[in-house]
Amino acid sequence: MYDAPTAAEQALQQHDIKISSRNVQVYYGDTHAIKDVDVDIEDKTVTAFIGPSGCGKSTFLRCLNRMNDTIDVARVEGEILLDGENIYDKKVDPVQLRARVGMVFQKPNPFPKSIYDNVAYGPRIHGMAKNRADLDEIVERALRRAALWDEVKDRMSAPGTGLSGGQQQRLCIARAVATEPEVLLMDEPASALDPIATSQIEELIDELRRNYAVVIVTHSMQQAARVSQKTAFFHLGNLVEYDDTSKIFTNPEDPRTESYITGRIG
Numbered sequence: 187m188y189d190a191p192t193a194a195e196q197a198l199q200q201h202d203i204k205i206s207s208r209n210v211q212v213y214y215g216d217t218h219a220i221k222d223v224d225v226d227i228e229d230k231t232v233t234a235f236i237g238p239s240g241c242g243k244s245t246f247l248r249c250l251n252r253m254n255d256t257i258d259v260a261r262v263e264g265e266i267l268l269d270g271e272n273i274y275d276k277k278v279d280p281v282q283l284r285a286r287v288g289m290v291f292q293k294p295n296p297f298p299k300s301i302y303d304n305v306a307y308g309p310r311i312h313g314m315a316k317n318r319a320d321l322d323e324i325v326e327r328a329l330r331r332a333a334l335w336d337e338v339k340d341r342m343s344a345p346g347t348g349l350s351g352g353q354q355q356r357l358c359i360a361r362a363v364a365t366e367p368e369v370l371l372m373d374e375p376a377s378a379l380d381p382i383a384t385s386q387i388e389e390l391i392d393e394l395r396r397n398y399a400v401v402i403v404t405h406s407m408q409q410a411a412r413v414s415q416k417t418a419f420f421h422l423g424n425l426v427e428y429d430d431t432s433k434i435f436t437n438p439e440d441p442r443t444e445s446y447i448t449g450r451i452g
């Protein structure tokens with residue numbers, strides 16, 4: 187018989203809120219790309235952003251580590267709190283912020299450097315290692331977290347760009363986790379990969395949520411259903427619905443969500 191969880195069990199299952207957005211708007215010149223988005227993203231959870239092309243998923247993802255700052259015409263309004271602190275506050279250094287909120291992109295983009303130097307890059311600029319042995323340890327830990335260590339441990343000085351696509355993407359994940367981030371943002375991290383590399387990345391995402399809040403943009407509803415516990419559905423710049431992934435895919439509240447997941451829009 188199914189026993190309903192006790193209050194203590196429920197409390198244990200509840201995760202802290204890592205990022206909260208309030209009244210977030212993004213404009214590209216006159217285009218209003220994100221409209222009034224409020225969302226609470228949980229720690230130790232994979233959150234998927236889904237929705238039709240152009241609905242604003244990547245734009246909103248980039249708000250979470252101020253990557254939109256690098257786009258001249260982009261303007262962000264509203265508040266985004268990381269552990270209760272507004273990341274758009276003047277005193278926040280975007281470079282420090284991006285060490286805490288790491289990002290992995292659609293196309294694997296290793297630096298034209300060795301495997302070792304790709305991973306050591308962030309820890310070096312942030313002065314995280316006292317000496318070479320310390321740095322070696324950080325690099326190994328990051329590669330293990332990215333499930334790549336065994337494949338590369340004997341060729342650390344080979345160029346990162348010489349790895350397969352799936353390995354390159356895991357190298358980029360290792361580079362992102364090397365600075366001990368708290369949040370990992372992933373913008374379609376598997377869309378350039380074959381099915382085997384995709385399933386390795388999906389398994390890895392499931393592992394990563396033990397340590398981080400993971401937010402993933404994906405075009406694949408199957409992927410969202412497989413890897414995430416929470417799903418946010420965006421449409422025309424609005425966050426239409428945000429709930430447990432199982433609820434979004436089986437019993438959505440909003441007719442626009444239902445149309446999208448049943449393939450009628452998008």
Ligand SMILES: Nc1ncnc2c1ncn2[C@@H]1O[C@H](COP(=O)(O)OP(=O)(O)OP(=O)(O)O)[C@@H](O)[C@H]1O
Nearest residue numbers: 214217219238239240241242243244245246257259
């Ligand atoms: N750098 C930019 N300059 C101007 N407009 C932009 C820029 N980036 C995105 N936009 C516009 O903002 C809106 C949202 O785009 P965004 O890329 O965030 O959507 P998306 O849901 O991630 O789309 P896709 O699934 O196709 O990647 C679109 O209308 C897009 O044309």
